[in-house]
Amino acid sequence: MFIQIEPTSDIPIYTQLANQIIELIARGQLKGGDALPSVRALASDLSVNMHTVNKSYHELVHKGIIRIVPKSGAIINPIVQEGITNENCHRIIEQLKPIIAEALVLGMSPEEIGQHASSILVDLKGE
Amino acid sequence: MSLAIFLVTLAFLIVIQSAIPFLLKRTIVFGVTIPEEYAMDPSILSFRRRYSALVFIIGTLSLIALLVWSTTTSVSENQLVFTGLAIQSGLLLLSMALYLYFHAKTMKLKQVNNWNSGLKQVRIADLQNHAKDSMLPNFMYVLPMFVTIGLLVYTASQYSLLPDQIPMHWGPDGQPDAYSQKSPFSSIALLLILFVMQVMMLGINVATKLSGIKLNVGKKKSSQLQQLAFRKYSSWFLLLITILLTILFGFLQLTTIDGALQNETLMMAVPLGFLVLILVSSAIYAFKVGQGGSRIVVSVEENETTSATDDDMDDHWKLGVFYVNKQDPSIFVEKRFGIGWSINFGNPIGYLVLFVPIIIILLISFFA
Structure with a gap:
């Protein structure tokens, strides 16, 4: 389970980290109950500040994707089975909107957007 | 006895110091990261060989000199210890100086050839x-x-x-x-x-x-x-x-x-x-x-x-x-x-x- 960050990217490192962990969960490589490495261990492996890793773990906690258990560290929550909450649904749509708008402005057709979305799903679900 | 100790440690230093460029990762040359595909570049190979050859030859010559000097002339224990330590430190200083020289040359080579360009760097x-x-x-x-x-x-x-x-x-x-x-x-x-x-x-x-x-x-x-x-x-x-x-x-x-x-x-x-x-x-x-x-x-x-x-x-x-x-x-x-x-x-x-x-x-x- 490899995590890759690009220090010179415009995307902040903590966001890159959080995104990669979410992707590993979506792919089923990380499962509910699995532990993430300690903040210090991951920060030293990536030669980044401990605050950076801490911030990305906190973001994941905030989104309800992981939980911090005293003494065990950061634990992955199981994938939600009973459907997305209204609140999360709104947030995701809010985030998708500007990206879809940008795609349209840059000339991507609605069909293409649909196709890309399904191919990303296929890739993540491994079907 | 001191002579034997100095000769053994000196020989050890010479072997290790001159072998170092060949014991290291190919992608880090004299402290400079070189992408895998350029690691076998002829100038880099020659830097490594020159470093090793210089350390080895100068080291071996000083070892022979120490041996000849201490066996042909009557030297006191103190003189021997002093000279032995001086030669060992000299060899280490020489390797450091050579290292810095080739470090600078490799840096320059990397800049001039613009190695690394185009590839995004990740950890x-x-x-x-x-x-x-x-x-x-x-x-x-x-x-x-x-x-x-x-x-x-x-x-x-x-x-x-x-x-x-x-x-x-x-x-x-x-x-x-x-x-x-x-x-x-x-x-x-x-x-x-x-x-x-x-x-x-x-x-x-x-x-x-x-x-x-x-x-x-x-x-x-x-x-x-x-x-x-x-x-x-x-x-x-x-x-x-x-x-x-x-x-x-x-x-x-x-x-x-x-x-x-x-x-x-x-x-x-x-x-x-x-x-x-x-x-x-x-x-x-x-x-x-x-x-x-x-x-x-x-x-x-x-x-x-x-x-x-x-x-x-x-x-x-x-x-x-x-x-x-x-x-x-x-x-x-x-x-x-x-x-x-x-x-x-x-x-x-x-x-x-x-x-x-x-x-x-x-x-x-x-x-x-």
């Missing part, structure tokens, strides 16, 4: 890195301390039998040549020094465990196996040194307590055996493990190709030898030029682990 980590780490547990380093404590108790119980003059320094023939007045402190000074060293070794093991496992993006799996092996063998090597130190110091303390043990051959053989074992095990470690485990053969398929390259971190490696990165919580990092570990000068804990014990040892030996 990678495995989330299970530390779960797979098989360094020795810390308690293994605590065990030798019990030997020291046992000897402390034994020394205290035998205090009245101790000689009035406590040996503090031993010559190359293994015989004590400097003494201190008997006092409770001087009688256990040697054991205190040993104990501080054992604590330092424990500290190094703890700190190494807390340090990062840095992987190569182009060969994630094999670099991980090599890194883990490197860490494992480093901790074995360090424990071996701790045990050898415990044996040597314990032996010297016992000979002080019980004069009957002061057998001349044994007094000479034990420290010499210690030196030989240290040299041999370092050589085996260097040639078997190599830089960051780069000489450990692993056979895993790297199934993915990537358009990215490793973050070169050149900015954090001052002169290619001193790692200064305040962001990185790692206390130790793998050396860039050489085999083994170096400290992250951006992290003050490293200074604590290394320099505090050294200062305490100096204070003990000064006041004992």
